[in-house]
Amino acid sequence: MAHPDRRGLPVSTRSSIAAAHYREGVDLMLAAWPGAAEALDAAIAADPDFALAQAARARLHAMRTEPAAARARITAAAACVARGGTERERSHVAVLSLAIEGRSAPALARALAHLEAWPRDALILSLPLGAFGLLAFSGRPDHDQARADLCERHASAYEADDWWFAVSRGWALTENGAVARGRALTERGFSLRRDNANGAHALSHALFEDGAGTEAEALIAGWLPGYDRAGILHGHIAWHAALSALERGDPDGALAIYGEHVRPGATAGLPLNVITDGVSLLWRLGAYGHVVPAGLWDEVRAYAEPYFAQAGFGFADAHMGLLAAATGDRAAAESRIAALTALVEAGTLAAGPVVPAICRAALAFADEDYAACARILEPAAAEVVRIGGSGAQREMIEDTLLVALMKAGEVGKARILLDTRLHRRPSPRDARWQARLTA
Known part of the structure; x- marks a missing residue:
């Protein structure tokens, strides 16, 4: 029956x-x-x-x-x-x-x-949908467009009040650059079911891409207490609030959120989220010139040790390379770079050469060889999308390039990159950097 x-x-x-x-x-x-x-x-x-x-x-x-x-x-x-x-x-x-x-x-x-x-x-x-879906991790440079196209192709099969499809379609459109339409769809889907962590997550992304960081923080502060800490996206949604705090220049606030919700042991999130959220937030803190409290990097390294030991998953590999560079584990970084390079040569790494390039650039950045970091990342920047994840997650790599350019004295290139970013998405941090460069 x-x-x-x-x-x-x-x-x-x-x-x-x-x-x-x-x-x-x-x-x-x-x-x-x-x-x-x-x-x-x-x-x-x-x-x-x-x-x-x-x-x-x-x-x-x-x-x-x-x-x-x-x-x-x-x-x-x-x-x-x-x-x-x-x-x-x-x-x-x-x-x-x-x-x-x-x-x-x-x-x-x-x-x-x-x-x-x-x-x-x-x-x-x-x-196929989402930041960690089959399209995102396919290695395709057009995966954002492919997700949006897939949702549009099948939109007529779903009723207007289908909360899941509205959120999924909205997220796909937001990530593909149709931020206003994506945000509106996401807000509608989330309103239909508030007990929906994927909805809160998608709306956090839409607000980030819309330059509405304070709105994202308010949303998360009001909604997160009602989401059980056992929920797999609890820590990651809090990570969005920490990211917004960093955007407006509040590293202490970001660290407080990290300590309460995001760090290993404070979150029941998926290992991939726990590792990449920890690495990306701590890396950003250091890159932006803030002090990362003692022990935080080592805590992430200890948590990550059982996971992703074998190279071949580009999104995880990029973050594991950053982790090795940040903790001074040159042997681990070089071993992963060698393994990734072999996979590229064999044609079996979906995301391609950009992954070992990110790892090499991270080592150069950690060594304070900012000119070398910029030389590695500049030609690879357009290919970073191939590692998957979201625009908010991948922006860390572009941030690294921008900081490297500024520290290497490449003021002209840094200004061009900042102008492009501010045109794409208003950012208080980028506006502060632009003011510093033009002073």
Whole structure:
């Protein structure tokens, strides 16, 4: 017997209770809200042969960097769907299987094909979207445009009051430069469901790109206390507030937010977020001329040690290179650069040569060889988008280039870069730097 999911697609389960728990679990997962695991576990308990509930639970394990559990669940889902699933369910499980196996390119291709037939399959549509989605980490330089195009292609399949799609579409448009339209869509989606960490996160990005840092801080200050600290985006959303504090020249405020919400041990976030948020905020602090309190870098290094030891994931590699440079671990930095260079030569690093270039530039910056840092980053700047993540996250690399240019005495180049940035996005920090250069 089939029951509908939240968007009307039939799901194969004999249990209406299992279907209800599944709808709740997927909603909570798409909102990055605590309780998704419990809801999906309840769906599986009500019907152990419910393939899509098993697959969604596998996806949640994968998001939490629990690979063994994810593989076990997706194997169970495949067995269930082979015994009696629909064509859509078999395709759904196959897409998630590829993603969980780490076969990102075929997972993306199959997800896009799946969506041509079933565009309302929101869990599959969520895979290519977002700062950490299959498109962002594809290595494509046009992934921002590709996400926006994907949302526009399937917009007619979603009702205007679909909170998840409105937020996802708004975020994609914002990241692709359509900030006013993206912000409006995101605000509308977030208003439809406030218990939605992905909505608060997307709106924080929209406010950042709109130069509305004080609004972002006010939003986060008012909303974050209602989001359980167990939520996977709790620390990252707080990171946005810390970033806004830095923008307006308040390093003490940024450090206070970091200490309470962002640092390892204070957040239950995904390891990728914990590491990259910590590295990027501390790197920015140092690059902007502020003192990073003793022990903070070592704390991030200790947390990061079990993760991303093997080179090949460009976004993580760039941050691990920055971490090694900041902590004076030249051996680790050079080892990662060598491994990344070998992958580039073999043609197997999706993000390409920009990743080892970022790591080399970080070493030069840490050595205070600012001219060398600028020489490395200038030709690579246009390719930084290939590492994925968001514009707010990648701006750290451009900040490094800008500071290197200023410290190397390349005033003309620094002014041109600042003019471009201020035209793209109003920034109180950039305005202060511009005033200093033109004084």
